[in-house]
Amino acid sequence: MRLLLVEDDEAIANGVRDALRRAGFAVDHARDGEAAWVMGGDEEYDVVVLDLGLPRLDGMTVLRRWRAEGRVFPIIILSARGAWLDKVEGIEAGADDYLAKPFEPAELVARVRALVRRKAGHAEALLTFGPLLLDTRRMKALVHGSEVNLSPLEYRLLHALAHSGGRPLSAGELSEMLHGVDAAEANAIEALVARLRRKIGAEVIETRRGFGYCLMDG
Amino acid sequence: MRLLLVEDDEAIANGVRDALRRAGFAVDHARDGEAAWVMGGDEEYDVVVLDLGLPRLDGMTVLRRWRAEGRVFPIIILSARGAWLDKVEGIEAGADDYLAKPFEPAELVARVRALVRRKAGHAEALLTFGPLLLDTRRMKALVHGSEVNLSPLEYRLLHALAHSGGRPLSAGELSEMLHGVDAAEANAIEALVARLRRKIGAEVIETRRGFGYCLMDG
């Protein structure tokens, strides 16, 4: 799950980044508005956390430009200005949420998770696919009610499939999501899927030959 | 746009309801938890605004029950309790947003709008042609409601025909679309169509002798 954090205050940025990383997000960090603008134009992030008071290019401007360009990723505004008028303005400009400083990192994490849930079209932090239950808050998986020990990559693979909304994800796409930008990692994904199937049961991960992988219904 | 407001305090309810109606929502009003529970079970609301301190059935309980039942409408919590821990708890329980009292109705309206926007991004991509239903997100086809397993080429062929706007596509065109630039693959397309017809029913793909193929109306 890729997330862009736009924040110039290093102290706040470090705290937030750590909290988000612990929550399982791959966090990119932009320190000014122009960097944010470029990064948001290149990558397709799952969520953007956007400070308003930025050097070089104001946060609201970045927000409006993104929306004018048709970028649809969820955006949470962080701001020192907590008056209701500021909040209304931010949200009407296209933000999905508005959090006034100072705030507790845990609340930000909760709100980010709510947006990810909503973006994927479901409402709960617990997702079930047949015998598999994915607890996205604790980052754990249960099969038939008993906990399964997953490696980081295995968990992220399940997480990616669980949030794809039923769309099959190809090995290439998955490789790109789990590793860096460029894929091309031999058959690493197939091997990963095989190991995962041994742990959680073969039928949970469906192979759609020629399309990719997806999780079983239920 | 239908909205359910759950709030027992008449003064707050009136203010909020007026603001939401002015914003164009059709507002239903529940004054206690049990009424809310019933109404949310019957109707499919676009957004629910849920107070936590309710007579007869606690707001958090209603929220959890809805989510346990699989109701996915966006929920905004209203609460007098504004501590970050309360907010985290509410959101993790399945709410999409949390607004502490006192609040400005305009802010609530803005947040409701943000949720509606986000929900609107989930337009379903379903195309129907007679008994055939093409689910472009899952890349699956249903015939008379039962799932059909399509090979990649078969799916792409249907997809191409579905997007041709009723214009028949010749074997040559189809071959060019499915394979590379130059077509000329013997009668591969005819064979493909034959296999496809066996799976989804012959009448779905019409042959327009001399012109090509197209999907039946529907």
Place this chain on the structure above:
DNA sequence: CCGAAGCTGACATCCCGCTGACAGCCCTCG
């Protein structure tokens, strides 16, 4: 009734995806 376009079943091939084994890497622990 004829010819061409299209259909179909059989078959061969090819490539995708599965698997088990192995190796390098990193972290932990003695």
Place this chain on the structure above:
DNA sequence: CGAGGGCTGTCAGCGGGATGTCAGCTTCGG
């Protein structure tokens, strides 16, 4: 610092589904 173990990428081989090809048949239009 070295040993051990878990995690993950790589390789080679295999099985089977996907798809092109062909030959013969059917259908349509004139």
